[in-house]
Amino acid sequence: MEEYISVYKCLCDRTRLRILNLLQQGPLCVCHVQQILGEPQPKVSKQLNYLKRHEMIESVRNANWTIYRLPEEPQPLLEENLKCLQDLAFQEAIFLEDLKRLEQTDTSAACGS
Amino acid sequence: MEEYISVYKCLCDRTRLRILNLLQQGPLCVCHVQQILGEPQPKVSKQLNYLKRHEMIESVRNANWTIYRLPEEPQPLLEENLKCLQDLAFQEAIFLEDLKRLEQTDTSAACGS
């Protein structure tokens, strides 16, 4: 049950939801998330770290970038709610804008192809 | 998106999860929830009120009982996660114990048949 609570805590913050929405499209490094969200670097870094500590996402170091991504197989409860997030993405303006900015971002340098 | 966050906030507390688990079996008044959870009355009342304020549950006054229940059609995100809670109920000892105590409780007086 604590695992459930942990998942829900991760999901009840606006910034973290925006991050998860982005990561569903693929891995991203901190600076890209930061650019897309338009939020200060420490804020983004801390929330990414929060999600990682609670095992919602993984990270890999690549040169001086840290690439964050969703795990291959997220825990079931997270996976279920990521699907729900995708439904929301069609209605929620901020999500759509984030995805639009993501498309306009070249992630190949840091994150590989 | 604020609605999503609101749902997740409701779900990230142990007491509230236990309450929702119980209410999936049917309506209950405060004193029964209190007995089953073994928690102090103000705590239970406050959490029920919290869930109601956030529109996760409804209440009806019956004599000097207040009966709380899940709505006929919970909002989709809640409904999805209530299903997940049911999966958890089979593994989680505290949920099983709550359900057992629920069975041993006569709710007919306050909550109707």
Next chain:
DNA sequence: AGAGCATATACTCTAAAAGGAATATTCCAT
């Protein structure tokens, strides 16, 4: 080794959340 970019951490502050104890309210029965 030194510069510069990317990221992480520390510190401080504010606000929100949760619990406990006491009290208030509501409704029914007598």
Next chain:
DNA sequence: ATGGAATATTCCTTTTAGAGTATATGCTCT
């Protein structure tokens, strides 16, 4: 109208979460 049961609310305290600013660390390249 009074008492008692059920529920709600208030007050107080403690904890937790999030934001902002500043600073530190890590890595790469020259």
